[in-house]
Amino acid sequence: MQYDSTLPGHVRRMSARTAVLAATVALAAGTLVALAPTAAHAAAGATLPFTSVEAESATTDGTRIGPDYTQGTLASEASGRQAVRLEAGRRVEFTAPRTANALNVAYSVPDGRSGTLNVYVNGQKLARTIAVTSKYSYVDTGWIAGSRTHHFYDNARLLLGRTVRAGDKVALEAADVQVTVDVADFEQAPDAAQQPAGSVSVTAKGADPAGQRDSTQAFRDAIAAAQGGVVWIPPGDYRLTSSLSGVQNVTLQGAGHWHSVVHTSRFIDQPSSSGGVHIKDFAVLGEVTERVDSNPDNFVNGSLGPGSSVSGMWLQHLKVGLWLTGNNDNLVVEDNRILDTTADGLNLNGTARGVRVRNNFLRNQGDDSLAMWSLYAPDTDSSFENNTVSQPNLANGIAIYGGTDITVRGNLVSDTNALGSGIAISNQKFLDPFHPLAGTITVDGNTLVRTGAMNPNWNHPMGALRVDSYDSAIDATVRITDNTITDSPYSAFEFVSGGGRGHPVRNVTVDGATVRNTGTVVVQAEAQGAAVFRDVTASGVGAAGVYNCPYPANSGTFTLTDGGGNSGWSSTWPDCSTWPQPGQGTPDPDPNRNLAKGRPATATGSQDVYTPGKAVDGDADSYWESANNAFPQSWTVDLGSVQAVRRLVLKLPPSSAWGARTQTIAVLGSTDGSTYRTVLGARDYRFDPATGNTATVALPDGTGLRHLRLTVSANTGWPAGQFGEVEAYLTP
Template identity: 75%
Template sequence: MTRHVRSTPRPTHKWFAAVATAGLVGTLVTGLTATGAQAAEAAAGATLPFTSVEAESATTNGTRIGPDYTQGTVASEASGRQAVRLAAGQSVEFTLGKAANALNVAYNVPDGQSGSMAVYVNGQKISKTLAVTSKYSYVDTSWIAGSKTHHLFDNARLRLGQDLQSGDKVKLEATSTQVTVDVADVEQVEAAAGKPSGALSVTDKGADPTGQGDSTQAFRETIAAAKGGTVWIPPGEYKLTQSLNNVDDVTIRGAGNWHSVVRSSRFIDQSGAPTGKVGLHDFAVIGEVTERVDSSPDNFVNGSLGPNSTVSGMWLQHLKVGLWLTGNNDNLVVEKNRFLDMTADGLNLNGTAKGVEVRDNFLRNTGDDALAMWSLNTTNSDSTFAGNTISQPNLANGIAIYGGRDITVKDNLILDTNALGSGIAISNQKFMDPFFPLAGTITVSGNSLVRTGAMNPNWQHPMGALRVDAYDSAIEATVNITDTTITDSPWSAYEFVSGGGTGKAVKNVSIDRTTIDKVGTVVVQAETPGAVKMSNVKATGVGSAGIYNCPYPAGSGTFALTDGGGNSGWDSTWDDCSTWPRPGGGNPDPDPDRNLTRSRPATATGSADVYTPAKAVDGDAATYWESTNNAFPQSITVDLGKTEAVRRLVLKLPPSAAWGARTQTLSVQGSADGTTYSTLTESKGYRFDPADGNKVTITLPGSTPDVRHLRLRVTANTGWPAAQFGEVEAYLS
């Protein structure tokens, strides 16, 4: 299988050209109160069989971490960008809002560690424990520009063995290792379904429901014998050591995805042309994929199921991709499934498909686009992603449409994108040829985007909550975006860009009826020539300005923004195309007491293992940068985004008692252009002592020049043969 890399970087921008800026024209209407995240979640997304409870809103004696949007941190990949870190012996307790007998927990443990959590029901410890492991986490994809170690969370499920009622309490206690708990899904699992009339059971062909023996051949023989009918997977656990290759004109059904479990990293792999009507229903396929190998078909379905097929009621976990669909999958319906912990996509329609409906599914913790259509070789057409809930894709987009004709994206709820992705991307990024660009009408309607968009580390510019991207060719299709809710976007709401950096136009876009409640920087991020008409876009809580209109490259053209009426709350324009506005900054001047380095780009002369410079500006002193060992001098540099009158630094080490007192010898340097540095304070020793919070304050002289680039140069450390900082903070006073 040829796998594409969808995070190919746009060339580094030089944002210093004087570019004509178009403002809104017409009367702006006020008077809308934007809905919050809770209302947004209620208005769109899947109908789910479980209720999710966030750890940070539960009772705990652990440490709440976040909110954080810094790529590579645990909190940044968490639901709501917050979680609870438990040391051994600490706990988090959830109060149930409805009846339940099972739970699934999203969690993180430190790399290389495994353990368990004790489970208490109404204060009584039960005999079952919840296993936790880093085995499926900490994925590295060095071939994807801008990626860092990611996929930091995992999911673990447990049946409690008793029926609980609303108001009952479930407590999870870390026992042998640190566990960061993100969210618990609680549900009432129904009893196992019975065998359908006339179905052939895999156990009749020798499948082993204990999971000890290899059931591959039994599954193959049952599928062959049941052609035109139904294969039954009774309750139990079944191990497959090889994929199934001739699945055609057959239904495979289990007793429920908590009851019938297949352990396999490659369930169906077939490149032929099935006649279709394959049904896959009501069982779990749980793999052992621990890394992303794009040449390996480590997928639930790899290839084609044939036309008129259906997939429903599945629990898919620890695979590379849920469904990587090539060939004829016309009129396929994929509904009411759970996709958890994929190292790449949840589902990708890889060309050819017509009339596909992907609806009412739940996807969490995918390592690439959660749902994607990619029109390679032939075009996808007349297909729909509708009513899905997508949470925490940790490398790419929630939903991505790469080319295709007459595509619909409607009524989806997308939360907490990270790193190289938007909530929704409508794009002509081709990755390889032959590619079929967007055509016909692309309908994007009724979607809710919560905390979506990310700072692209390749661009040093964000990807908006909803992005229209003329990456490799101009947008010629008609793109209609209506009835959108954008809530708590960390960066921008709408982005219009040519991600390849060549200034291709975004045309034929209209936006009507959008509610925006809190956006970190701007409502409109226009970075390429083109045009959009915006009507009834109502924004509150705009961080910097309404509009950033700076097409790249210089001289490539202008972006025309037409006011269709009914807009409010975003009529200001960012007036400096040489800088990107900091969240919450810009016009008017931001809070003078803010930490200037928070979430800013940081670089260093070297790093030890995973202790990268970004961890010194992530707002969490428990994470830290450590330089290359035994290689003084070492330095860390932070780009503040614009020149600032820095007058005070606060340097921190992790507060744990395990960090003993030490003295680091360092000087402070600054630069306005990132090339020529001056010394702001001469080199001297600074003592970090746990008794004083393991922090040091450095006051800069009043004559210190304004600087954009702040550098700490370290020549010695009495506690370790490297430079170390948990946080590097800078303030105006």
């Protein structure tokens, strides 16, 4: 589901600025991420047959990038918000964490490029290589305001042809193109399974396992012949040119997803089925390179019917893995991998009852990874349990839009980006007829890591776990129990009426939560309503325990009831006119303070990791750099309220390595973030390391502005605008 981009701006207009998080939010990347349940994520997430290792924890002669939380950067979409950039000839070397004969690599290459990763085991170059391409990346959803181009990463897998042992060295080398390596999955792939007795093989019906001929009719004929039995898909690569329909009362089974591969962007497309469909143990690889919502470019589009199942599948390069409408009662979706979809991973799109989605792995979705949307009729008594979700790059990890008696339990969600939370419990309807949340909504035992984001449409942050009365009041019983929230860049729990109409959020209890290193606050309350908190412990809180400022203003209050056992988050943010920034602490009353420090910053462009927030992070050695060779470029900071700014101090990194330069800069100001006036016309400012690489700008008396914009039209030292720090003061 896409998050509504038609919202009016929030009264506290915030812009994405997240580079400061590198210094203020403790990251949980670690040296080894085993995505099966571990002590760090007890009982949360799927039990997986592979172990993932982050590239930034490996040995490399490349360049580590990140951490960064700014939408539109390679680091912000990476697992752990960090990755390794390899120029041609550079390597990243992993220590194998387990016995493995197969490797999957999450990577990115520049737009429009393709190439190869060479693979080395203990220094020996393998004959097999990994093809890398930008073909399935750089998705532009221009109709979603603020989203920009995203979906930078892709996954590529390889059977190594040999077995590596734990402790062996496995190196990836960029052969002929720049490659950013994010994470490597090490797996012991099983041998191909044997054909079940009595099954109907697609090859017996004329399917081509070499993938040269169209096998669509052979699959249809095998399905017709195997009613009540099994269609067998032997090892091979099969090409389908159109979708299957009328699939019911049959099992489609492959020899394992490493061996049986079907190439199609539309596998099953049918509005209804009598059910009894079981799909398992093969891969479906699509050719979807953009998101077109009207196209059924999905593995399953529509219904499998009651009592069906999907298991052991590898689904990749589709728009949606499973877009489920109609009768899918008692469907089980388990033990699958869903990668690199341009929209949702799975969306249970109304009417289904008793659906269980469990023990799946999802990475790099272009919208919600897992969603239930109660359109036409409520999803009822259904659950998302023990799934692992990584890097949804546009929306939520898990989203529940309406429904009755829904459970979200034991999931591990990490690294949401742009428009989403780790888990969203919402009455956002998108379309009618919609069925709001009802009965009991259970959110239990989940672990959320680096989730929540700065919403570029709201210009406002979203919490790791959001309860949202978007289009109507939340009157269901919402029980949030025993969840762990780690390294949220902003808040841990958010209660909001995202549509701006002030609907209440009621009947919420939060019990037994653990919050570590939240960037701003533990509770972000922006709606009228009430919640009870019990046994919620927090440590490493960035700004304050509670931000309680309902939106719209005067729409009603949110009551937080202390049910006992809470600790580490007793303070309240005192000023509803400003939003706390990560690690900011309570507002500084000093009238001589730097008004720009820690405030949200944006720019017309930025170069790589040199993002706008670097110019307000209090460190002149880090810097913003605009897009190169594209003057003029503008950098803007939101001071939070209208201020009579009298003096600016502009800094570049003080190192003599920078060299002296002159930048031509104009100063503009705005009180509303929309209409800007010129405060000072374009002038030359000299930056010289011999005098601290600093320029001071005196502004006219009475300059009242909230949004400060610096427009750079020339730079004698580099073909881009550059600021190491921008400071704004009330004193002349």
